Amino acid sequence: MSIRLQLQDARSLYTNLDFIRGKAILSLTRTEDITAVNVKLEGESKSRLEGETPDPYGFGAIRRRREDFVIETEVHKILYKAVTVFPATNPQTAKRDGVYTFQPGQHEFPFDFKVIQTFIDPAVVNIGGLQMQAPANRDRHVRKTLPPTLHAFQDQAIIRYYIKATVVRPAFYKENYRTEHVFPFFPIEPPRPVPNRLESYARRQHQFAPVVQPSTPTKSSIKPPSIFRKGSQAAVGSNSSPSSTTAPLQVCSICIDARLPDPAIITCNEPLPLRIIITKLNDSPATIYLQMLQIELVANTVVRAHHLSRENLTSTVLISKSNMRIRLSEIDKVMEIDKGWWKDTPLPNTVAPSFDTCNISRTYFVIVKVGLTHGLGDQTFPELTVHALKMPVSVYSGIRPPQALLEAMADSRRPLVGPQAHIPPQSPSKLSSAYQKQSSQSSPATAQPEVEHPVILNHHPSTPIATGQTHPEEPFEDEAPPTYQEAIAEGIGPVEGARRAYQHREGGGAGNA
Numbered sequence: 403m404s405i406r407l408q409l410q411d412a413r414s415l416y417t418n419l420d421f422i423r424g425k426a427i428l429s430l431t432r433t434e435d436i437t438a439v440n441v442k443l444e445g446e447s448k449s450r451l452e453g454e455t456p457d458p459y460g461f462g463a464i465r466r467r468r469e470d471f472v473i474e475t476e477v478h479k480i481l482y483k484a485v486t487v488f489p490a491t492n493p494q495t496a497k498r499d500g501v502y503t504f505q506p507g508q509h510e511f512p513f514d515f516k517v518i519q520t521f522i523d524p525a526v527v528n529i530g531g532l533q534m535q536a537p538a539n540r541d542r543h544v545r546k547t548l549p550p551t552l553h554a555f556q557d558q559a560i561i562r563y564y565i566k567a568t569v570v571r572p573a574f575y576k577e578n579y580r581t582e583h584v585f586p587f588f589p590i591e592p593p594r595p596v597p598n599r600l601e602s603y604a605r606r607q608h609q610f611a612p613v614v615q616p617s618t619p620t621k622s623s624i625k626p627p628s629i630f631r632k633g634s635q636a637a638v639g640s641n642s643s644p645s646s647t648t649a650p651l652q653v654c655s656i657c658i659d660a661r662l663p664d665p666a667i668i669t670c671n672e673p674l675p676l677r678i679i680i681t682k683l684n685d686s687p688a689t690i691y692l693q694m695l696q697i698e699l700v701a702n703t704v705v706r707a708h709h710l711s712r713e714n715l716t717s718t719v720l721i722s723k724s725n726m727r728i729r730l731s732e733i734d735k736v737m738e739i740d741k742g743w744w745k746d747t748p749l750p751n752t753v754a755p756s757f758d759t760c761n762i763s764r765t766y767f768v769i770v771k772v773g774l775t776h777g778l779g780d781q782t783f784p785e786l787t788v789h790a791l792k793m794p795v796s797v798y799s800g801i802r803p804p805q806a807l808l809e810a811m812a813d814s815r816r817p818l819v820g821p822q823a824h825i826p827p828q829s830p831s832k833l834s835s836a837y838q839k840q841s842s843q844s845s846p847a848t849a850q851p852e853v854e855h856p857v858i859l860n861h862h863p864s865t866p867i868a869t870g871q872t873h874p875e876e877p878f879e880d881e882a883p884p885t886y887q888e889a890i891a892e893g894i895g896p897v898e899g900a901r902r903a904y905q906h907r908e909g910g911g912a913g914n915a
Contacts, residue, residue: 445481487511549757694773
């Protein structure tokens with residue numbers, strides 16, 4: 403006896419609202435008694451970490467025993483659909499106390515699933531009529547868009563989707579036959595906000611070291627050598643007066659900006675919509691040179707397994723250029739680096755969209771490193787300054803939701819909330835203090851504050867801002883739009899258009915437990 407799955411019109415990548423159709427093929431070499439044939443569509447998020455057991459008595463300084471180090475595993479069902487493809491309403495085989503006798507040969511059982519949009523409720527999962535209780539800690543249970551397929555960090559974090567067929571046999575001493583078919587999954591993206599001209603940015607200021615330009619000595623200022631004074635000493639002695647032999651240059655002050663659209667959203671398999679602007683803050687005659695440029699995307703994956711938690715950082719270098727020595731504009735005070743250095747470099751197909759599950763979550767930030775030098779005319783001064791600008795971003799899959807889904811969401815009971823996941827909310831006091839500090843230290847026409855994190859220039863009207871008061875009938879929730887599951891109807895077809903390339907297996911990375 404053997405059971406296998408055969409998909410109809412199999413895709414290289416599945417997404418939300420797709421139909422997964424196929425058939426379970428049962429091959430028999432002899433007569434068999436079978437109770438049922440079940441086919442399930444499942445998705446699970448599994449985390450596995452190794453660490454120390456909790457120390458309730460505070461004896462951390464004492465050497466712990468080997469058995470105090472445990473391996474914790476946490477599994478969450480994020481997708482579960484089950485259908486009994488046999489017995490049918492009117493079976494053709496003979497029935498004997500719920501047992502059906504199958505003759506040798508091949509028997510086919512068609513099935514049909516539709517991939518949902520959001521998680522199932524992980525509190526209680528019904529598996530074959532058996533109620534499985536989820537972990538008692540419900541603080542980390544989320545209900546958001548299904549995450550992408552993921553295998554990372556030596557199987558510490560696994561998100562997989564599969565179809566499983568089970569042949570149930572009546573005798574308790576006979577093993578049930580099972581088979582699985584794993585398929586890659588890449589979710590559709592949330593609705594994008596209305597395009598606007600606002601930008602979020604990270605900014606750094608820098609002042610180059612003062613440069614003393616030696617002036618050319620005249621014949622009259624050089625004393626002739628004598629038997630008591632050498633010629634070199636005479637020249638040095640004549641140049642000892644700084645007022646007559648040195649010409650100090652005006653110190654050059656600059657400001658470096660890295661800008662992205664607001665909200666900061668980047669798309670898989672597409673280039674960064676990035677702008678890098680360098681501004682002179684004074685009237686120094688020095689020329690600015692671009693010496694080095696590096697852009698990297700850093701993924702922060704948080705893996706949790708019960709009391710253990712680990713952060714893993716993985717970096718993807720998009721471009722890295724050195725020894726460039728590109729002269730920027732000498733006339734304009736505001737200079738923008740040519741986008742041609744990165745506009746033809748899309749994100750690699752190993753980058754997954756941002757997601758959040760009960761035990762695995764991933765956020766991203768972009769680090770832009772700019773190396774600058776300055777000079778006067780054709781002369782370049784040796785000082786090289788490198789500035790790193792860090793900006794948190796949201797990575798979208800690039801698979802747009804169908805128009806029917808957007809219209810259904812617009813007609814739903816609750817209002818649509820624009821995505822802002824991954825930018826941590828700030829209290830009104832912090833926002834006001836930051837604004838007062840910015841206005842007190844800078845003026846609109848001159849210097850700007852030096853910050854490491856992006857400062858949002860403005861907010862779109864649809865973007866919620868946390869305030870001290872909320873409406874009691876509509877509590878504030880920092881989550882994805884809760885109307886996905888309600889808006890999905892059987893009449894909404896699958897996503898049309900090209901699918902993105904995605905390689906879901908990743909290597910290891912630096913981690914902090």
